[in-house]
Amino acid sequence: MSALASALAVAAVLLVLVDGGACAMYKVGDLDAWGIPPASKPDVYKNWPKSIKFKLGDAIWFLYPPTQDSVLQVTPDAFHTCDLSSTPLLKLDDGNSVFNLTKPGRVYFISGESKHCLKGQKLWVDVPKADGTHVQPSSDDLAALAPTPGGLPAGIESEAPPDGARSADDDAQPSTAFRTVAGVGSVVAAATLSLLLL
Template structure:
């Protein structure tokens, strides 16, 4: 009976964790990475981003940055605005943890003005939030 309970518990854990494993890690810019005139590439067009996904920004450290900003700072390329997040490692992983639009810019002078900016629209993800576990059957 103990072995049956262990198998049942394992099955419940696997079923509950399976939706979480479906999160996507998006390489921003694909092989081109995060660089100048990025926004002109239309990289985000046609992609569906969901809560639980993450964005990976790859670039030469020191040459660029990634800053999460609000809509107005994004539109104005305001480098001195309110940064909601900041990364500068050259290999930055940013989790998409809530639905809605998320705006990113490079804070190096002139880079945002020349198109180094990205907006993604994050969907709720629905199935990524596991529901209640089924009642054990004994």
Template sequence: MASHNICFLVSSLLLTTLFQIQTKVLCYQYKVGDLDAWGIPTSTNSQLYAKWSKFHNLTLGDSLLFLYPPSQDSVIQVTQESYKSCNIKDPILYMNNGNSLFNITSHGDFYFTSGVVGHCQKNQKIHISIGGNGNVDVEANSPTSLPANAPSYQTVFGNIPIAPSSSNSPHLASTFHVLIIGSIISIMFFALM
């Protein structure tokens, strides 16, 4: 009987240790524009970046990856006023290596556009909002956007599913795996008795 209690205690300690080791990683790197990358949107998909922003639930710790030919384009972070007027002078941040990464380290609104003259006017710009009401880029001249409950959005390569949301589903799945592993270890200990 004492060995049975010791086995239960050891398996409980192992299960507790597995819960403590488990980490919750909810940071993602998002390629801006997905398969379309960073460039001037086509006339048939002129609101590419507004749609992209709306259907990606970005949070603190996430990163934006802008991919583009470095000899032909760049990406700049600008103020809200510069974003609306497409003023590319005096940017907050200038990136031109073709593989530009922006880490989201604070709440707020972030505005990006191409650093090439004329590209912003052709809708090569994106507004990201972190915290509060989520990612919304609504302009007076925007066409009707997709419904909020749309499961995916259209690109030239087909539908792109929505990225993981801020729900606890990744955490629940990993907790479930830890419980299964802990149960298997407990059963093994009891079987050895």
């Protein structure tokens, strides 16, 4: 009976250790989809990352119709100018894209659709180091977030949903993280089994 008690104690410790280091996945903007910000929340992509305490290893989830949009990871300069002509660092276009935050520093994303970025569909996230401290922003990072002189170009305005359409914000909830602990059950089961066989 003492072997079973020891096995259960070890399993509980392993579960706490694995779960304590668990990473989370956050749905970008807490909106129905990655898209042009609704008129009711034009700064959603500026404000959303400020409401979350990201950890190294977390992931962000972009959900969108793949025939209508994409996600580009870009340089600070391309982010600031909404430049689609330069080669992105990464292109995500499957409509259900997960980006893992595996490197400390600031990462920049813009829509791959013409003029969407100019209408506010752009996001930056600060990824902390393993100890929770942040990388000091570079001069490029600071320039990327500087206001664009004159605001939006002429003829570019934030789009409102069509009359009668539900806004993605109508049912907005506080940011929900999806725990992504891979293999917890198998680790605990293996540890328990190995102790029982002793």
